[in-house]
Amino acid sequence: AQTVTQSQPEMSVQEAETVTLSCTYDTSESDYYLFWYKQPPSRQMILVIRQEAYKQQNATENRFSVNFQKAAKSFSLKISDSQLGDAAMYFCAYRTLYSGGSNYKLTFGKGTLLTVNP
């Protein structure tokens, strides 16, 4: 079974600075998806960024980028120019690419609570 580990329960960053959230995962599969979801105080789960394991290029969405190291099974999220609205719980998630049993569930880490200081 796949597991996702977020080793930083809490992180803080100054407004306009850069912060990196860590995620490692364990899988025997070669093809899969990785995601970062954001959960602000409203509790809504918002997709931040997605990475396909078969793509070598790291995904980027505006101020959000990932550092995907497939061999190391590492998937970190970098937030540049941090804003007060970035304060939230961030979850790393794994999903298989192909499932013979049609189970495309997301497996989540425990989350990292990000505080942005003005």
Add this chain to the structure above:
Amino acid sequence: DSGVTQTPKHLITATGQRVTLRCSPRSGDLSVYWYQQSLDQGLQFLIQYYNGEERAKGNILERFSAQQFPDLHSELNLSSLELGDSALYFCASSYRTGAETQYFGPGTRLLVL
């Protein structure tokens, strides 16, 4: 706004009772997933439906059941409720069962007293 709707937003009930949580997927999405978020278990997958058929089960208790209707909305039924069932229940949807991204609804917060 993800386009996924869930009702009710909040639910307070007593132990032993039964409740129904409702989810409407994004327009055009055929697949619905249910997740439970609790303090001790984190975010866990419960069950998945695709076009009316159950496709996968996760850590779903026997006291819980779900279904997806012809109009593609889904309901999660929780019965014989216990204090430990208090959690945030999310519904997510995607176009195909294997589509890359699941879009989450706002969740239903269940409190069992």
